[in-house]
Amino acid sequence: NAGVTQTPKFRILKIGQSMTLQCTQDMNHNYMYWYRQDPGMGLKLIYYSVGAGITDKGEVPNGYNVSRSTTEDFPLRLELAAPSQTSVYFCASTRDSQETQYFGPGTRLLVL
């Protein structure tokens, strides 16, 4: 099992550009999450999904959008990149019978 995979690993964006961060899990987990980690801080929840077709906002959703058309994939879209979105983005997943969240390796994003 690959677990949770994220692409790209690192990206530099110019202000105003758009991009999609990809997240895929192969564990048939119904719950998926996007978190961001700013330097020296803990992780904060951006968006989450409790199953295909169902998404909702977390604590810091402004500037982002998500979709969940399949169980496996949960892409995060940045429409108009801003320097405040410079961060490390983690995707995670779990299911009802589990307590542990499994994290992807993260995507480091720099907006200049």
Next chain:
Amino acid sequence: AQKITQTQPGMFVQEKEAVTLDCTYDTSDQSYGLFWYKQPSSGEMIFLIYQGSYDEQNATEGRYSLNFQKARKSANLVISASQLGDSAMYFCAMRDDFEGRRALTFGSGTRLQVQP
């Protein structure tokens, strides 16, 4: 709203000694879960240990144990026999069941440095 507080930004410990990383939490829920994650310099999040609010015994996983004191709302991580590879950031987290989302709320972390 749930809150996790880690009051130790950094800790030093000698190799082979034990160390305790502090975590206090605030919640009005009766059912909740507490987690510790390790983040080495390479950046990945590694799950260490879990404690459920109704678990009567403190959780243990190898050299890791969680000192759970429900009345004091604390969930401290104890690492026994520290190793150089334990040097990393450590995050305490609580499962948030708001609207069934099962998301995690994280503390700000403690940077542990193990000295030879």
